[in-house]
Amino acid sequence: MMKKFLTLILTGALFASCVSRPLIEDQESPVNMLFEQLKSLGDNGVLFGHQDDLAYGVNWAYEEGRSDTKEAAGDYPALFGWELGGIELGHSVNLDSVPFDKMRQFVLRGHEKGAVITFSWHPYSAVDTTKSAWDTDQRVVEHIIPGGSHHEAFKKQLDAVAAFFTSLKTKDGQQVPFIFRPWHEMDGGWFWWGSTLCSSEEFKVLFRFTVEYLKNEKGLDFLTAYSPDNRFNTEEEYLTWYPGDDIVDVIGMDNYGDFREGSVNVNAATKKLEIVVSYANKVGKVAAFTESGLNKVIDDKWFTQKLGPSFLQSEVASQIAYVMLWRNADTTHFFSSYAGHPSEADFKAFVSNEQIWLLEDWNEFKKK
């Protein structure tokens, strides 16, 4: 009886992972293990993540060992976000001036510490490389997908991304596993891949091509995140741009809008996260709050009164695997706390909630 039960579980687990990550055969690969670890988080804990955390913070840059998260809350984030914009043009620094050589070292350091790594990418247009991701004068997507006038130019951009990803190797030659989160906030109108400049069909082709090219042509493996902005109220709306269960591993949402001063609606954020988590559970994926923050953290109690409750107040929403806050660039542009800021005490209180995990908590969990 016990044996039968075990076989059932094993078949179930195997089936679940096949459904979840169909492109990859080696179930023991570091990427598949990362997927399983993130999934096993369930309602145990939510990893805290921060963009560019090891590179710079408010009033410092490139100082060994520093981290605004650690200096305010006592430990490094459990997840580090990095940005690739500029790599597609062969630049040696990204669009926020982070040198790619340094980024590679930070990625390796983060990985060696046990943290999860995720990449965003705000590429310049392959149709006109003087146009940034935020340039919405021109339709780009229809020209860079297969059959488009600039498809070959776009493939060259992907080659540059692939070369960087391929270079992320540990000392013993192991590829660092990571989450790739391209083409985010497509439901908004501020990027050239946004809802006003391409159809959902064109968008899906772009998304699928990006992932399949990097995996099938370039031999890479990674987890892929889908992360619309917060402009949905139903699962159907959420899935408008969704490229398919066979391509996506992390079901995400970016959300600044529901936390903006003057129009704060924490319950709305919770409802959207519930949609995200429910869908992820239904199709055996990882759910995540892929980006958020309050610029200049102008509410001293933002962490415990707004961000935390947005997922902790709901049994469903609190099943997200992680929440990542955007970068701390300088005193006019920062989305998380730092030592000495009036929100520091509240940030400490937030991360000391037993469900919010920094690096050590995550590493402890993985040992079990």
Ligand code: BMA
């Ligand atoms: C935006 C801002 C920009 C930055 C970009 C890419 O949200 O932080 O300053 O260049 O992300 O990281």
